[in-house]
Amino acid sequence: MADLKLTGARKAFGAVDVLHGIDLEVKDGEFVVFVGPSGCGKSTLLRVIAGLEMVSAGEVHIDGERVTHLPASDRGLAMVFQSYALYPHMTVARNMAFALENMRLPKAEIDARVKRAAEMLRLTDYLDRKPKALSGGQRQRVAIGRAIVRDPKIFLFDEPLSNLDAELRVATRKELAALHAELGGTMIYVTHDQVEAMTLADRIVVLRAGRIEQVGAPLDLYNRPANAFVAGFIGSPRMNLLPATVIADDGTLRLRLGAREIAVPQATRGLRAGSAVTLGIRPEHIALAPDGGGQLDLTVDLVEQLGSEALVYAGHAGLPQITLRLDGQSRLARGATIPVRFSPDHIHLFDTDGLALPRP
Amino acid sequence: MSDGSSRPPGRPSAGTARVPASARWRDRAAGLAGLPVALALRLLDPLMAAVQRLIGAGRMPYVFLFPNFVFFGLFVFLPIGINLVFSVTGGPALFPSERPFVGAEQYAYLFDCGSYLDPSSCREDHFWRGVSNTAVFVLFQVGTMVLVSLLTALVLNRPIRGRGFFRAVYFFPVLLSPVVVALIWKWILQRDGLLNAAITSLGGQKILFFVDPSWAMFWAVFVSVWAHMGFYTLILLAGLQAIPSDLYEAAEMDRTPRWRILWRITLPLLWPNMIVVIVLSLIKGVQTFDEVFVLTGGGPGTATLMVVQYIYETAFANQVQNFGLAAAASVVLGLVLFALTLAQLAATRMKER
Incomplete structure (x- = not known):
């Protein structure tokens, strides 16, 4: 168990900058998830921490010790690879024991650790099998077991669930959360799936194009995204981001949204009339307003009935398609016109640079 | 990720589609080289069609294998046979x-x-x-x-x-x-x-x-x-x-x-x-x-x-x-x-x- 500190970590491959100076601290025992679209540099960042890639500039500290130029083997970390990277010619037991043999632990100690990890991961019956004879989920657990037996300073996970089918992914996600609760180790986890990030993380690091967009607890990111990118990335279905124009900002902010004018009854922000903003509203924060009080009239394009909820995709002239999350029993016909209201406490505003405008 | 307003684009995306000139020439050369082959195939086509009508489509593979069989027989299997005959006969004569x-x-x-x-x-x-x-x-x-x-x-x-x-x-x-x-x-x-x-x-x-x-x-x-x-x-x-x-x-x-x-x-x-x-x-x-x-x-x-x-x-x-x-x-x-x-x-x- 250990803490981690990155200062100004840069990484360039040839002329291509992949990481543009990352500053980040991970506390002892924390579960931190790096999330971002593909190509955002999250895997590279993990490999930089692992020592499989060296930073082009900046520093890496583990437990207060500078490890910037230490190779991976000397950092005392363990990694679960996306491909699992199990040694194909060794049995499950030998795969897990391999690192311990390298550490020259006594045989009895190695056997005990492998046995304990196997029990924890329900692999006891498979210890004599080769990886080829295992299912995807079992291989995944062996890869985790290989990390656990080492009792590493930090666990690194590189998209460990992406090769599993949807059902297994949910199950393994829950197991990982339980595992972290049980082991209490520092874990850093890379994924492109914001659901994994939301469900597993103590803190989420949202990355884009080699830069950190926002760091925070899952609900903080959900409730107060720092910019339009994070707003759109965290939460499913995505937040609706609608272009709007300021009409006036005198006590109540009034915005032109499509053909309609809506009031955002929040504190004065001193926005100039005529300036452009982006209004963000999550699908779950739009409600039907059948008996008057509707702020916007939408025409239903498509309804996805999921039983527990209904996702409604609807349009309004001059605006991108808007997603609503409604009661699972709502029956709306395609082409119907529905008046809707935005929950006033859940409206997000972003300036032309995409940065969130301060909320009261 | 639609938004894209909050940061200026760092550099243009890498994969702009442009076929290098060398590849175009390679294609053209390949086309030119293929011309005689195409011509020969066009000439052979009626002949093969006639053979197929004669013996049926099921036997056609053997027509294509025939030339190789001839070479193998002549230069591999026949010499092996002759060699076996030589090994069980004596004297200085050359003809088996x-x-x-x-x-x-x-x-x-x-x-x-x-x-x-x-x-x-x-x-x-x-x-x-x-x-x-x-x-x-x-x-x-x-x-x-x-x-x-x-x-x-x-x-x-x-x-x-x-x-x-x-x-x-x-x-x-x-x-x-x-x-x-x-x-x-x-x-x-x-x-x-x-x-x-x-x-x-x-x-x-x-x-x-x-x-x-x-x-x-x-x-x-x-x-x-x-x-x-x-x-x-x-x-x-x-x-x-x-x-x-x-x-x-x-x-x-x-x-x-x-x-x-x-x-x-x-x-x-x-x-x-x-x-x-x-x-x-x-x-x-x-x-x-x-x-x-x-x-x-x-x-x-x-x-x-x-x-x-x-x-x-x-x-x-x-x-x-x-x-x-x-x-x-x-x-x-x-x-x-x-x-x-x-x-x-x-x-x-x-x-x-």
Whole structure:
């Protein structure tokens, strides 16, 4: 168990900058998830921490010790690879024991650790099998077991669930959360799936194009995204981001949204009339307003009935398609016109640079 | 991710689609080269259609196989048959019809030995000398070959400077004719050759490499390894590159010392390719003739006489041309090679598993 500190970590491959100076601290025992679209540099960042890639500039500290130029083997970390990277010619037991043999632990100690990890991961019956004879989920657990037996300073996970089918992914996600609760180790986890990030993380690091967009607890990111990118990335279905124009900002902010004018009854922000903003509203924060009080009239394009909820995709002239999350029993016909209201406490505003405008 | 307003774009995206001019020319050249083929096919088409109408579509594959069958029959199976006939007949006559049948006499003569461990106790001592020389040659050649090509492949698999150049350099001797290779090395190793010139200029004594039996065998093995190692290096290099790189990263995370990575990860995963190399070099080693024959002539005496050279000399080069005996020796050699080929097939199948 250990803490981690990155200062100004840069990484360039040839002329291509992949990481543009990352500053980040991970506390002892924390579960931190790096999330971002593909190509955002999250895997590279993990490999930089692992020592499989060296930073082009900046520093890496583990437990207060500078490890910037230490190779991976000397950092005392363990990694679960996306491909699992199990040694194909060794049995499950030998795969897990391999690192311990390298550490020259006594045989009895190695056997005990492998046995304990196997029990924890329900692999006891498979210890004599080769990886080829295992299912995807079992291989995944062996890869985790290989990390656990080492009792590493930090666990690194590189998209460990992406090769599993949807059902297994949910199950393994829950197991990982339980595992972290049980082991209490520092874990850093890379994924492109914001659901994994939301469900597993103590803190989420949202990355884009080699830069950190926002760091925070899952609900903080959900409730107060720092910019339009994070707003759109965290939460499913995505937040609706609608272009709007300021009409006036005198006590109540009034915005032109499509053909309609809506009031955002929040504190004065001193926005100039005529300036452009982006209004963000999550699908779950739009409600039907059948008996008057509707702020916007939408025409239903498509309804996805999921039983527990209904996702409604609807349009309004001059605006991108808007997603609503409604009661699972709502029956709306395609082409119907529905008046809707935005929950006033859940409206997000972003300036032309995409940065969130301060909320009261 | 639609938004894109909060940050200026860093650089234009890499994959702008533009076909390089060279590719366009390549396509055009390929089209031009294909023209005669297309023309020939158009001419052949009515003929093939007529044949198909005549014999039915089900038999068409045999029409296409026919030319190859003819060549195989004429140049492989027919000679094997003739060779078998020669091995059970005697006398100096060339035409099988004029040769008297002698049964297994040739084989009995070949295997008439006081002790199989001592060639000089055999009636046909040259054959057994050849067998024992070939055995020694194969033992050293295969051992050295595997070791040298493994080391070379391991080095060439690392990201060293000029890797492509070295890969080509190590493969070049494979492209040369064995006779040319042997002539070049003979020129280096002979009495007044390059190597002796170097030795004397350093104040040493000339070494008569082709007069000393041990030196002659050493250089026979050396030249053979030099000439063929590129091929085996290539097989091993392909095997090394098939090992996923994340296994090595996992090994690094597991704090594995270098030698242990080699012993416990690289070599076990390379083993199927190693078996292919061992068996293939064994088969080619047993067949060795041309490079050693040109280099040493089988000498000094019979110190580097190989089985194939014995067969050649018995049948064609000696004053008495003993076709029957040579044919019998060929059959024996053929059986050994057949066994080795079966081993190779088994090894290849193991590799696929």
